[in-house]
Amino acid sequence: MTTELVNIQPLYQPVKMSGEMAVFSPEVEAEIDWHLAKYPSKRSAILPIMFIVQRERGYLDGPGVSYLANRLSLRITDIWEVATFYSMLHTKPIGQYHIQVCKTLSCKLLGADKITEQCSQKLGIKPGETTADGKFSLSLVECLGSCGTAPMFQVNFDFHENLTTEKVDQILDSLP
Amino acid sequence: MDQSDSIKVTINGADFQVAKGARLIDVCRDNRFDIPSFCYYADLALQASCRMCLVRIEKMPKLQTSCTIICTDGMVVTTQSEEIQKAQRSMLEFLLANHPLDCPVCDRGGECELQEQTFDWGNLEERFTEQKNYHPEKYLSPMVANDPQRCILCKRCTRVCDEWMGEQAIEAGNRGAHTVIGTYGGWLNCSQCGNCIEVCPTGTLLDGTYRHQARPWELNQNVSTCNFCSDGCQLSIGSRGTEVLRVVARDRYVNGLNGEFLCIKGRFGHPFIDHSERIRTPLIRHQKGGKLIPATWDEALSFAVRRLSEIKQTHGANSIGVLGSPRLTNEALYSLRKLATEAIGTENYGISDAFSLKPFFDNLGGPLATHRDIRYAKTIVLIGGEPEELQPLTGKQIRQAVRNGGAQLILINSVRIRLREQASQFIHLRPGSEDAAVLALANASDELLASRKMDVDAAEIEAARKAITDTQGDVIIMFGAELSGASQAVVAQMPYTLGGEDRRVLLHPLPLYNNSVGALDMMRDGKEGVELLRSESLRAMILAGTPLTNVAGDAGLIPNCEFIVLSELFLTAAGEYADVVFPAASYAEVDGTFTNNDGFVQRVRKAIEPLHQSKADWLIAAQLARELGVDFGFEMSASAVFREIGERVPSYSGLRYPLLKDESNPVQVKHAIAAQRELSNDFSTIRAAVEAMDETANKEQLTPEVGHELFKLGTLTEKVPQFHLLAAGNPKPESVLVSPLYQITVDGKLGKRAVA
Numbered sequence: 001m002t003t004e005l006v007n008i009q010p011l012y013q014p015v016k017m018s019g020e021m022a023v024f025s026p027e028v029e030a031e032i033d034w035h036l037a038k039y040p041s042k043r044s045a046i047l048p049i050m051f052i053v054q055r056e057r058g059y060l061d062g063p064g065v066s067y068l069a070n071r072l073s074l075r076i077t078d079i080w081e082v083a084t085f086y087s088m089l090h091t092k093p094i095g096q097y098h099i100q101v102c103k104t105l106s107c108k109l110l111g112a113d114k115i116t117e118q119c120s121q122k123l124g125i126k127p128g129e130t131t132a133d134g135k136f137s138l139s140l141v142e143c144l145g146s147c148g149t150a151p152m153f154q155v156n157f158d159f160h161e162n163l164t165t166e167k168v169d170q171i172l173d174s175l176p
Numbered sequence: 177m178d179q180s181d182s183i184k185v186t187i188n189g190a191d192f193q194v195a196k197g198a199r200l201i202d203v204c205r206d207n208r209f210d211i212p213s214f215c216y217y218a219d220l221a222l223q224a225s226c227r228m229c230l231v232r233i234e235k236m237p238k239l240q241t242s243c244t245i246i247c248t249d250g251m252v253v254t255t256q257s258e259e260i261q262k263a264q265r266s267m268l269e270f271l272l273a274n275h276p277l278d279c280p281v282c283d284r285g286g287e288c289e290l291q292e293q294t295f296d297w298g299n300l301e302e303r304f305t306e307q308k309n310y311h312p313e314k315y316l317s318p319m320v321a322n323d324p325q326r327c328i329l330c331k332r333c334t335r336v337c338d339e340w341m342g343e344q345a346i347e348a349g350n351r352g353a354h355t356v357i358g359t360y361g362g363w364l365n366c367s368q369c370g371n372c373i374e375v376c377p378t379g380t381l382l383d384g385t386y387r388h389q390a391r392p393w394e395l396n397q398n399v400s401t402c403n404f405c406s407d408g409c410q411l412s413i414g415s416r417g418t419e420v421l422r423v424v425a426r427d428r429y430v431n432g433l434n435g436e437f438l439c440i441k442g443r444f445g446h447p448f449i450d451h452s453e454r455i456r457t458p459l460i461r462h463q464k465g466g467k468l469i470p471a472t473w474d475e476a477l478s479f480a481v482r483r484l485s486e487i488k489q490t491h492g493a494n495s496i497g498v499l500g501s502p503r504l505t506n507e508a509l510y511s512l513r514k515l516a517t518e519a520i521g522t523e524n525y526g527i528s529d530a531f532s533l534k535p536f537f538d539n540l541g542g543p544l545a546t547h548r549d550i551r552y553a554k555t556i557v558l559i560g561g562e563p564e565e566l567q568p569l570t571g572k573q574i575r576q577a578v579r580n581g582g583a584q585l586i587l588i589n590s591v592r593i594r595l596r597e598q599a600s601q602f603i604h605l606r607p608g609s610e611d612a613a614v615l616a617l618a619n620a621s622d623e624l625l626a627s628r629k630m631d632v633d634a635a636e637i638e639a640a641r642k643a644i645t646d647t648q649g650d651v652i653i654m655f656g657a658e659l660s661g662a663s664q665a666v667v668a669q670m671p672y673t674l675g676g677e678d679r680r681v682l683l684h685p686l687p688l689y690n691n692s693v694g695a696l697d698m699m700r701d702g703k704e705g706v707e708l709l710r711s712e713s714l715r716a717m718i719l720a721g722t723p724l725t726n727v728a729g730d731a732g733l734i735p736n737c738e739f740i741v742l743s744e745l746f747l748t749a750a751g752e753y754a755d756v757v758f759p760a761a762s763y764a765e766v767d768g769t770f771t772n773n774d775g776f777v778q779r780v781r782k783a784i785e786p787l788h789q790s791k792a793d794w795l796i797a798a799q800l801a802r803e804l805g806v807d808f809g810f811e812m813s814a815s816a817v818f819r820e821i822g823e824r825v826p827s828y829s830g831l832r833y834p835l836l837k838d839e840s841n842p843v844q845v846k847h848a849i850a851a852q853r854e855l856s857n858d859f860s861t862i863r864a865a866v867e868a869m870d871e872t873a874n875k876e877q878l879t880p881e882v883g884h885e886l887f888k889l890g891t892l893t894e895k896v897p898q899f900h901l902l903a904a905g906n907p908k909p910e911s912v913l914v915s916p917l918y919q920i921t922v923d924g925k926l927g928k929r930a931v932a
Contacts, residue, residue, distance in 0.1 A: 065360070075343075075344045075345075076360045076361075077344050077345060077346070077347040077359055077360050078344065078347070079360065080347065080349050080359070080360035081347045081348060081349055084349040084350045084351070085349070085350070085351045086351075087351075142352070
C-alpha cells in the first residue's frame, strides 16, 4: 500500500456553531485574565488563550470558539483564521499523541517520506487522520527548525530527532 | 500643482514631477507605464502579496513592489526590462500553480484580470506537475458563490469586507498552499453586499444570482444610477435582449462616485425589472367594487381623462390631487407637476416622501457634502439615521474616513448602531430625543434641559461641540429621518453658526429614497405628502407610484376618493382602490436623471426597451395632459423634458444631458443658499417639543443585527427570491454545493424541498 503523502484538508470545518458558549472553572478564568492583562489590546492574547481553551476542551470546538470570540471581542472569522493557520491548534478532535512529521526540505532529503510511510503503515492511518481508538493522530508539518538533526518528528511537545526506522518503531511502541 | 511640494521621479528615462507622498504604482499608471497587479487596490490597506508589480529602483538591492513604495525625490525607476519580465512571468507561474483551466465555464471568463495578465505575461509551459488543489464549487450564501480553487490569494475581498463594510465576514483560513477564502462554518452571515464579488480579480467569488447565465461579451453594459437609496451609486446594467441579467460596478464598465462599491440592493435587487408580476397592460375598473379589466392605452387614457374632466367641472380643479413618488426620475416628477399646474390647474400636488427635507433646503446655509468630501473630512457628526443600512455608500465613506483618513466620528444616536465601533464619541440618547441633541449642539443655553431629556451628561455635548469647533478642515454634519422640521432648519444653518476661518461645515442629509432631493427640487412649491394623504377635499387622485404607506402609517384618505389614477410597476396595495392603472416602466427602461444626497444630478439610462406595454412615467403624464388638451411639446424624448427643467428650475439652470455624460465627473445641482437668519423662533419651537419629552423612557441597549433594514422586503426587493431567505434569517442549507433556493422553500415558511 502506498499512501498519498499529503495532508487531507478538511473541506468544511466540522465544527458546528451552535451559539452555546463554553464555561470554564474559576482557576482557568483567572489564568485567561492573567494573559489578557499582559497586553494593551485583547486581540494580542489570542494564542495563549486559544491554547488554554484547547487544553481544557481537547480541541477548538464550537462553544470554545464562541467563548474566545466573546472574551476577546473578536469576530468568529478572526478565530477561524488563527485556528486554521497553526498546526498546533485543532478544529477537530485530535488523538492523545499528535505525531507531526516534518516534511520540509532537509528532512525530505534525508527520508522524511519513509518515516511518514512507516508511521502510516504502523498506525493504519493517512496523514491528517486519527486512529479509531483516538490514541494517535498523524500530520505533516512545515519546518520545525531542527534541520541539523533531520529527519525528525514531534510528538505532542517533544522533538524526536535523527530518526531511523528502528527509532520510530521504538518511539511509537513506547507511547503508553 | 505647487512646485514646492512636488518631487522629481525618473521612470524609464523620462522625468516626471509628482506630488509628495504619491504611490509609485499610481504614478507609473497615470503616466501610461502599464504595471500589472492583482492585490493592489486604491484606498485599501496594502497587501503586496501578488508580486506582479515589481520594478527596479536604482540603489535598491532587489526588485521592489511598486505598490508599497512612496515616491522620493530623485528616484530612478525602471518598469520594463528583461529581468522584471522574467520575475513577473515566474510570479504568474506561481499564481497559476493551483488555478484550474476552467475559463470556458467560469463566469469571469472574458473579464478576468488573471486571464488578461496571463495573455500578457504567462508562460506557455508550466513546470508545476504536482496535483492541483481541488475544491468543489459551493455557495457561501444565497448571493455569493465560491470556487476556492481559482483563488490567487490577493485578499482584496477580505480587505474590502473589513475596511469598507466593517464586517470581516470573509477571511483566509488554513495556511500555505492550502489557504482558502471563506468563513467559519462555511456560511456567510453578513450584509451580503457582494463587494467581494466585485473586487475579486478571478472567478473565485461569483454572483450567485447570475451564475452560468451568460458570458460577459454577450451583455450590453449600460451605465445608470441605482434606484434604491439616496446615495445614487453609478452602476452598469448588464442586459441581453430584453432581460436584465446582472448589475455590476466594475471600473471597466463604469467609474462613478462609488468606485466599485454597491450594496446588496443595488447589486442583487434587479430581478424586479423583468418579474412576471409586472403590470402588462393598462387596466380599468369600470365601476367601484368591480374588477380591473385589461384595456388598451387609448381606452384607459380617454376613460381617465373623461372622469377627471367631470370631477374638475363639478368640484373645481383643486379637488384633483397629484402625488408623485420620490422613486421616480426628475423628468417624471417635473412632468407630473406640469400636469397638475398647467393641464389640470390644481394646487394640490406633492411628493409622498416619508422624510421631507423641505425645511432643510429652505434654510440651506452651505453646500452639500459630496461622498468625496466625507472620505477626506476631519470630523463627521452623525445625528440619528443609520447610514450602513439605509445609505450603505455613506456608511462606507464614514468608515473609511475614520479608518484610512484618521477622521473623528461623533455619533449621536438612540440605537447602538455598528458605526459606533468607529466613533470617537458615541452619545447614546433616549429614543426620539434627537431634536434635543440638535438644540444642545446649536444653543449652549439649552444644554441642561436637553441633556436631562436625552439622559446624557452635559459634558458630552460640550465635548462634541468643542470637537467640532477645534477641527481644522472639513466638518460634515449628517442627519437622519428622526429630525423635525425646526431641527432641520437649525442644522441647515450650522455652516454659519459652527463654521470658521479654518473650518468648512458641509451638510449631508440622509434622505430615504433615490430621488428624494430631486423630487423636492421639482416640486418645491408642492404640498407635503402627508397633507395630501389626509386631505378631505380631494375627489380624485393621480398617483405615480404607490403613496408610501409609512408616510401616514396607512394610505390616508386616498381610498375614499371618487376616482384614482395609478401608474405603477406592480399591483401594490394602491392597485386595490385604483380605478385606472397604467403600466409604468422601471428605471432600467427609461432615460432620465436622479438627484442624490450629494446634490449630484446623474443620468439614468435605458438599458432595455420598456417591457410589455409599459411607458415611462413622464410620458404617461404628458399623454394625460395631451388628452386634457395641453400639449407639453416633449414629443418622445426625455432630453426635451430635461431641457425644460434646465430652463425653468432655477437650481438646474443651464443643465442638459450632454453635460451629464461623464459619470466620473458628476454635476452638482446649485441649490440656492439661504442667508443667515435669526434662529430663536426655531429654538423655541424645538424647546417646546423637547420639554414635552418623556424623561423616564429607557434607552435602547441592543445592537441591531446586520441587515435589519437592508433585508426588509419592500415592493421591489420581495421580487428577489434570495431576499426571502435573508429576511428569514439566512439559514444554512443542508448542502452548500447546491443553490439554497433549491433546498429551502421561499414562501415565508422554511420547509425542505426535494433537491432538484
